[in-house]
Amino acid sequence: MDAEEDLILARIKKRDKEAFRYLYEYYFAKMVLFAESYLYDEEEARDLVQDLFFHLWNHAGTLQVATSVKAYLFTSVRNRCLNAIRDRKIRDEHNNKLFEAQLFSGTEDMVIDEDVHRRLQEALDALPDKCREIILLKVVEGKKNKEIAEQLNIAETTVKTQVQRAYRMLRERLVPIFLLVEYLQQGF
Template sequence: MNLILEEISKQNRVVFKKFFENHYKDLVIYANSYLFDKDASEDIVQEVFIYIWENADKLKIKSSLKGYLFTMVRNRCYNFLKSIKITDRYEFLDFNINLITEHVFDSTSEEDKKIVYHQILKIVDTLPDRMQQVVKLKFLHNYKYKEIAQELGISVNTVKTQLRRAKLKITDMVTVILVLLQTRQ
């Protein structure tokens, strides 16, 4: 059994605190790359640590403990996204993009927020032309899906697909930018 887990299963608070401090920030950044919601990301990561604290003696980890943590966070993010999509299937995307551009991280300096915002605009400029048009109409001009579809002569489903694909591309790039900003501090 992993020595850290062994100590945590003995309720060793010092080891658990150090374990938490070593991984919390990176896991929140990772969760936020899926959710674009700092509070939800922090909640999910805290839930993972609570689960580890309460179940350390039952866990059978075959890979690394760090890898296990990231997998748990990823799976909980997916579950969270699934639960959101049930009640808010497509508006969740709007919510995520707006969070990126307006709220990046509460702890991020104003200068870093400006950097991220400008990087997002640069990323949008690198998207394929049609996708770029859809993203700009939606988030810079606040068009509704139907209005975008009419403006560009495409279906509403195409608009939604283009926005989903754009979100994935933007998410990947913003995650890299945020990690670089965090390591710079």
Template structure:
């Protein structure tokens, strides 16, 4: 791998292109696990490759170049998520911790909890409108079932059904994210 970096330092475009082609797709998939957005994932990975090309001379890589790539992509994904203002508190995230095995989540850092939280909010935004309203009233505003039913003019059973369906969808998607986070440790 150090030979590749040496060639990139010499501005060998052919070696760089081969290196790019070999790792680009896997890195975009890796970034997507954090961002859940294809375009943003592609942008992050392209930025990393541009950085490597432009700063090859000053790079000090202690591990492998591939490991360095993945670390850079991960860090840029985390920075991207930090740049998005998360306005809600963590109550909604705490609700979802109960949905997922606690021993898996306990080992995650605060930063990874923020990632999961951000992804949960994105998942909630993809739910059907009525389901979104029920979930947000329950877990962001701490409404009781009866208050939600009254507010939305639906039955308490409908509130419970909507919450069960939402939990299933959220759990399914968050579990995939947590598996990715565990793999990367």
């Protein structure tokens, strides 16, 4: 670290607001752009960087920087982005499983009026052709991604991507329908 970084870091450890403000103003926008290159979401990137600065201020007294302040900050942002991506993936997989169970299990026991049935069909019809074909093979026929890939002569990763895309698109269109069905089933 150079002498100026040492001084800024020492001042921040003593909870000097001006030193912290300087660091924040100098790096914030750059770090948001960096985080956005991982997350593809400006708001999430801003929140992540804001949280990092909040953490930095709350732990200023115990802050240990072995490299440069810049390297420390950008490495911290990168690690937080990777954690956010991991968490997003876990959440998406969980939501997909719940959505699949909700959409395709027990529907034969539900009384679905014509409007709800029409809206379900419209949601499926709105999917791109290949996406619809893959989701129907997966859910209706119960095939595994590998089997679908072999049958359609495409990569297994393509199947996985198309399934995730279909779940996301269906979820966006069908969540209001599920809420309505649940409301109607409760007899209100």
